[in-house]
Amino acid sequence: MERPGIQHEMIRSELEEIVGEAYVSTGEADRLVYATDWFWLPQMWLDRGAPPRKPDYIVHPGSAEEISAIMKIANAYRIPVIPWGGGSGSQGGALSVFGGIILDTKRLNKIIEIDEKSLTVTAQAGINGTQLEWALNEKGLMLPHYAASSNCATLGGYLSPRGTGTISTKYGKAEDLVLRMQVVLPNGHILRTPHVPQHAAGPDFYRLFLGAEGTFGVITEATMQVDYLPEARLLRAVLFDDLAKGIEAGRQIMTRRLDPFVIRLYDPRSTASRVKKILGYELEGAYMVIGFDGDPDLAALQEKKAMEIINQFGAQDLGREPGEGWWNHRYDFYYPPQSLKLPWMYGTTETVTTYDRIEKLYYAEKKAVEEGFKEWDIEFIGHFSHWFHWGVMVYTRFIIKNPPEDPEEALRLHNRVWNTAMTAVLENGGMVNEHHGVGLKLSRYMRRQYGDAWPLLESIKNTLDPNGIMNPGKVGFGF
Amino acid sequence: MCRHIAPVGHVMADEAVTPHGIALVVASQRRGLIDWNADTVGVVYAEPDAGNCRAHCVTDQPLPAAIAAVRAEIVAQNQAPTVVYDVHERLRTKHSAFGDNAPAPTETTGDVALYVGDEAHYLWPSAVEAAIKLLDAAGMHPVPIGVGQSNGYLAGSLGFPDTASRQATALLNEVQATGARQLIVLSPGDVFTFRQLYDERLGIDWPAEVELVDLTTLLASRVADGSLAFERLNEPAAYAYVDPTHAVRVPERFDAVRALVSAVLPTAPLELFWRRERAHPVGSTAVQFTRPDIADALTRARLEDARNAGAEILLCEDPGTLFHLNRHAASMGLRVQGLYELLAERLI
Numbered sequence: 001m002e003r004p005g006i007q008h009e010m011i012r013s014e015l016e017e018i019v020g021e022a023y024v025s026t027g028e029a030d031r032l033v034y035a036t037d038w039f040w041l042p043q044m045w046l047d048r049g050a051p052p053r054k055p056d057y058i059v060h061p062g063s064a065e066e067i068s069a070i071m072k073i074a075n076a077y078r079i080p081v082i083p084w085g086g087g088s089g090s091q092g093g094a095l096s097v098f099g100g101i102i103l104d105t106k107r108l109n110k111i112i113e114i115d116e117k118s119l120t121v122t123a124q125a126g127i128n129g130t131q132l133e134w135a136l137n138e139k140g141l142m143l144p145h146y147a148a149s150s151n152c153a154t155l156g157g158y159l160s161p162r163g164t165g166t167i168s169t170k171y172g173k174a175e176d177l178v179l180r181m182q183v184v185l186p187n188g189h190i191l192r193t194p195h196v197p198q199h200a201a202g203p204d205f206y207r208l209f210l211g212a213e214g215t216f217g218v219i220t221e222a223t224m225q226v227d228y229l230p231e232a233r234l235l236r237a238v239l240f241d242d243l244a245k246g247i248e249a250g251r252q253i254m255t256r257r258l259d260p261f262v263i264r265l266y267d268p269r270s271t272a273s274r275v276k277k278i279l280g281y282e283l284e285g286a287y288m289v290i291g292f293d294g295d296p297d298l299a300a301l302q303e304k305k306a307m308e309i310i311n312q313f314g315a316q317d318l319g320r321e322p323g324e325g326w327w328n329h330r331y332d333f334y335y336p337p338q339s340l341k342l343p344w345m346y347g348t349t350e351t352v353t354t355y356d357r358i359e360k361l362y363y364a365e366k367k368a369v370e371e372g373f374k375e376w377d378i379e380f381i382g383h384f385s386h387w388f389h390w391g392v393m394v395y396t397r398f399i400i401k402n403p404p405e406d407p408e409e410a411l412r413l414h415n416r417v418w419n420t421a422m423t424a425v426l427e428n429g430g431m432v433n434e435h436h437g438v439g440l441k442l443s444r445y446m447r448r449q450y451g452d453a454w455p456l457l458e459s460i461k462n463t464l465d466p467n468g469i470m471n472p473g474k475v476g477f478g479f
Numbered sequence: 480m481c482r483h484i485a486p487v488g489h490v491m492a493d494e495a496v497t498p499h500g501i502a503l504v505v506a507s508q509r510r511g512l513i514d515w516n517a518d519t520v521g522v523v524y525a526e527p528d529a530g531n532c533r534a535h536c537v538t539d540q541p542l543p544a545a546i547a548a549v550r551a552e553i554v555a556q557n558q559a560p561t562v563v564y565d566v567h568e569r570l571r572t573k574h575s576a577f578g579d580n581a582p583a584p585t586e587t588t589g590d591v592a593l594y595v596g597d598e599a600h601y602l603w604p605s606a607v608e609a610a611i612k613l614l615d616a617a618g619m620h621p622v623p624i625g626v627g628q629s630n631g632y633l634a635g636s637l638g639f640p641d642t643a644s645r646q647a648t649a650l651l652n653e654v655q656a657t658g659a660r661q662l663i664v665l666s667p668g669d670v671f672t673f674r675q676l677y678d679e680r681l682g683i684d685w686p687a688e689v690e691l692v693d694l695t696t697l698l699a700s701r702v703a704d705g706s707l708a709f710e711r712l713n714e715p716a717a718y719a720y721v722d723p724t725h726a727v728r729v730p731e732r733f734d735a736v737r738a739l740v741s742a743v744l745p746t747a748p749l750e751l752f753w754r755r756e757r758a759h760p761v762g763s764t765a766v767q768f769t770r771p772d773i774a775d776a777l778t779r780a781r782l783e784d785a786r787n788a789g790a791e792i793l794l795c796e797d798p799g800t801l802f803h804l805n806r807h808a809a810s811m812g813l814r815v816q817g818l819y820e821l822l823a824e825r826l827i
Contacts, residue, residue: 029522030493032507033500046503049510060492086482087494106492126492130483135752151483151535152499335537 008056011077015059015101018069023060023107030058034084034102038149039092039441040346041411047342048407055082055096062107064182064190064220071188074101074469080479081186082471083214085126085157088149090348091439093161093213097473105156108220111135120179122223125156141226144171148334156219161437162211166330169254169387170261170293171227173435175210182221183209186465190220208460213437214471216464230293234303235262235323238315240286243267244359245313247384247392250288251355252309254387258302262291264326265384267362274381278338279325281318288315289326345403345414347441349421351430354391358384361428362394368424369398373417376400386434393434396421422448438475446476481532486759487525487766490776496525498532498542505549515558523549524560524769527777528636529760530671530728544680550638559638566768567639574628574646576768577601581627584653592659593621594650594669596798598763600627603798609823610665610694616826617701622657625650632672635680636765644681654689663692665819666797667732668725675728695796698822699735702742709743709825719749719790720818721781721804722758723797730756740794740818743825748794751784759784763799778803782811794818 003011008026015024025031035052036042045052056079061067074081080100087094096102105126112122116139123132129143129150136142145158146165157163158174159181171177180193183206193206209216240246246265253260266275271287281287290306292299307317332338340346349369353361362382369380382396398417404410422432422445432438432445447454454476461468461477472479481498482488488497495504504522507513528543536542553559554567566576573579575597593614599607607623614621630650635643654662664670670693677683685691701707720740726732733755740748753759761781762774782804785793793808795801796818805815 025493025495027495027518028513028516029500029504029519030495032513033495033503036503046507046510046512049512051512084494087499104492104494106494109492128483128489131489134757138752151481332537336540337538 003056007077011073011079012057014073015057015070018066018073019059019061023062025058026056031055034058034087034104035096037087037089037092037094039090039095039439041092041414041441042095044342044345044410045407048405048410050407053095053097053099055102056099058102058104060104060107064184067103067184067218067220068188068190070101070103071184071186071469075187075467078467079469080472081469083156083160083218085154085160086128086149086152088152088157089161089437089439091161091437091441093437093439093471093474095440095473097440098479100469103218105154105218105220112221114139114141114226116141119226119228120223121226122221123155124221125159125219126154129153129155129158136226137229140229142229143177143224144227145174145177148331155222155224159210159219159222160213161439162435163437164386164393164435167261169263170259175207177225178210179223179225181206181209181219181223183217183219185217186467186470211437211475213439213475215461215475215477216470230299232296232299233261233291233293233327234299234320235289235291235327236303236320237287237289237318237322237326238310239283239318240288240313240315243286245315246286246288247355247359249310249313249315250384250387250392253290253306254389256305256309257389258306259292260290260302260306260387261293262289263384263387264289267382269379270381270383273379274333278332279322279329281322289323291323291327340397340399343403345400345410346397347414347418347421348395348397348436349418349425350393350395350434350436351425351432352386352391352393352434353428353430357429358392358394361425361430362396364428365396365421365424368420369417372420373398373400376413377402378417440473443474443476481535484531484535484757486529486531486777487527487773489759490780491773495522496773498526501526501546502542505546515553515556517560520553520558520560521770523553524563525766525773527760527762527764527766527773529724529764531757531759534727534730534756541679547636547638547640547680550636551640552638554638560769562768563637567634567637567642570629570634570639570646571642575601576629576633578627584649585622585624585626585657587622588656588658589620589622590659591619591621591661591663592624592654592657593663594630594665595623595626596665596669597627597629598802599665599798602802603817606665606796606798606801606817606819609817609819610663612823613694613698613819613826614663617698617707619663621663622659624653624657624659624662630669630672631681632668632676633765635676637769640681644683647677647681647683651683651686655686660688661690661692663694663697665694666723666725666799667693667729668723668797668799670732671725671728693729693732693735694819695736695739696732699738702739708827709822710827711743711745712825713745715745717749717789717791718744719751719785719788719793721751721785721793721795721800722754723795723800724760724763726758727756736796736818739822743822749788749790751781751788751790753781753784761800761803763797763803767803774803775807778807779811782807782813785813786811792816794821
């Protein structure tokens with residue numbers, strides 16, 4: 001929202017008093033750069049030369065106390081506050097759709113403690129993911145959250161949207177790795193959650209901040225569980241002639257608790273297009289990479305048992321090289337020039353559900369999207385990549401290589417595809433999302449997702465943030 | 480997605496001065512969303528051109544060269560900061576941004592030449608004297624060339640490719656006039672400039688008959704074959720080796736320079752967090768003129784890194800890096816020592 005020049009300057013002065021003049025920017029370049037994350041929409045908007053909605057202020061606080069003081073100003077003036085980590089979110093969760101203050105957390109980048117006995121690391125939330133990993137690696141440790149965005153994302157950005165990394169199948173999602181957090185509430189109160197998460201002293205209220213994407217407060221510090229760097233990583237690839245056989249093999253491996261750190265099963269179309277293009281393997285069928293890590297003897301035994309299951313489905317063992325090749329190039333799928341890119345229209349409609357529903361959901365979504373947008377020659381691809389004891393996530397994507405030129409028309413088409421995909425997902429027992437978060441992109445589906453439970457979430461939001469200043473327009477909450 | 484390694488983004492904690500931010504500003508100017516002005520141009524001149532983003536780019540995008548090309552457009556539109564034109568004028572008329580007493584090109588001939596350049600000549604001259612002593616001990620008697628003369632890197636980086644080309648051509652003429660078949664250089668920045676930048680950014684071929692030799696690699700090989708030896712220090716000070724600016728552009732030097740350092744220290748040097756493939760620069764590139772705040776922040780971050788590692792004395796071979804480290808070292812309780820000088824002192 002536009003603010004009169006006098007008020008704008010008064011607010012700026014107050015912000016400068018908190019963090020210092022060098023850490024408040026209203027410059028044109030800063031406001032432009034902070035106007036977009038990795039969501040297709042703002043990137044397309046800029047690509048087509050359309051002016052984005054920019055934040056009014058970019059503030060770089062150096063402590064939780066400074067953030068607390070900023071919150072008080074934001075409440076006084078009713079200014080939106082949008083927490084910003086690495087800006088690598090793909091859902092528009094960091095977009096300043098109502099203007100306001102971008103709260104860039106990257107100055108909060110200190111490692112406070114690495115506890116080599118309890119295997120935890122406590123760090124400020126603005127630390128870069130790869131830099132944190134390097135520091136842990138120096139001590140033979142790792143944070144087992146290997147997100148494709150780690151080079152860009154921050155620790156807070158791992159937690160805030162309940163992110164999932166490549167090796168989550170064994171080690172869990174980011175939310176499973178956190179022991180405790182420091183959070184600045186919308187009213188400026190700084191709280192610390194209890195020392196450990198597993199206890200019976202009341203409800204797990206601290207989990208409210210995981211997945212809230214900054215709408216309930218700002219995560220400023222976290223203690224995370226870490227692991228030893230594995231002595232061995234055994235990877236291999238297999239090829240199923242039928243996707244259903246791959247899903248069932250994966251289910252059996254998971255339900256028998258063979259503990260793979262990765263199972264990635266590409267549908268036949270992904271195998272024929274993405275796997276061929278990026279890894280160079282020309283294969284027909286469903287390509288699966290499976291990996292076991294840790295103690296070399298245990299990993300070898302787990303792999304042997306998993307291969308016994310896989311062999312029952314007649315899969316072709318492609319050997320180690322295609323598995324290791326995938327591991328070494330696993331992020332290439334998401335980086336230029338191999339990533340999906342403008343001027344194409346694309347979206348990742350990833351979802352998760354139980355094993356009894358997953359196949360039906362996948363085909364229902366595929367049919368709805370492919371038939372609904374046939375005239376746009378839409379491509380629908382997917383892979384099954386984060387496996388649980390009870391179900392699996394499917395990372396489905398759509399691609400339209402010749403979308404409308406006009407940005408508003410393109411946006412309308414994009415939303416129509418999303419509506420079609422999400423309707424199929426919700427009607428078949430899926431969640432609107434497994435790990436990219438909700439952001440702006442999926443905000444409009446939250447009421448449908450939660451149904452009768454939504455008013456409870458809304459009332460919590462209203463209690464924590466009565467002025468609605470925290471990241472408005474996201475996760476289903478307005479302004 | 481090189482923000483994990485981008486040095487300016489790291490020290491400034493500001494998205495706009497990461498490679499992504501700079502590229503977005505440039506693209507937005509192309510799309511008509513912004514104009515060049517002091518603010519937007521300031522972002523373009525915040526990039527240090529030290530090679531980190533390219534060294535870690537999964538697809539080897541030559542972003543530093545692309546930014547240098549954008550700066551050339553900005554210069555041509557007379558939109559660059561005043562300091563850019565001031566530095567260029569010094570480069571054009573005095574051959575260096577750092578001083579004005581460059582001697583005329585040498586008329587001496589010899590098989591081996593040593594590129595001195597302007598940083599060593601003006602900012603850290605003891606490195607040259609030590610390098611010559613070390614080369615003497617190795618049985619090599621180089622002809623110093625390019626004394627007090629920029630090699631064109633700075634002009635090119637600021638957005639003056641024509642001046643850079645003239646400086647490069649003058650230097651190559653001097654090399655050829657000496658008849659040298661080997662050109663020895665003191666720093667990874669020089670290796671990068673001669674081996675890569677001339678070709679990629681200026682379209683100038685390096686003469687095939689002249690072998691480019693990195694001094695640390697040469698000395699390390701002489702230590703390895705036993706033809707050069709040093710008396711080890713016996714004081715138990717905490718030494719750390721600082722990979723200099725541009726080190727990431729010449730990764731094959733990492734082991735050689737460490738072998739050299741280990742040949743003179745009683746124990747292996749402390750390693751910094753920002754080392755080898757992830758070594759960050761100090762403020763010794765164009766940012767020392769265009770964004771002194773960033774230059775200082777980069778240098779102080781390297782010193783902080785050393786302090787966190789427990790170092791007391793920092794070793795480095797690159798004159799520009801040494802100069803910048805030395806400006807702030809004492810205030811952070813650290814001492815800086817030229818590697819060539821230390822080696823020359825300890826020659827057996």
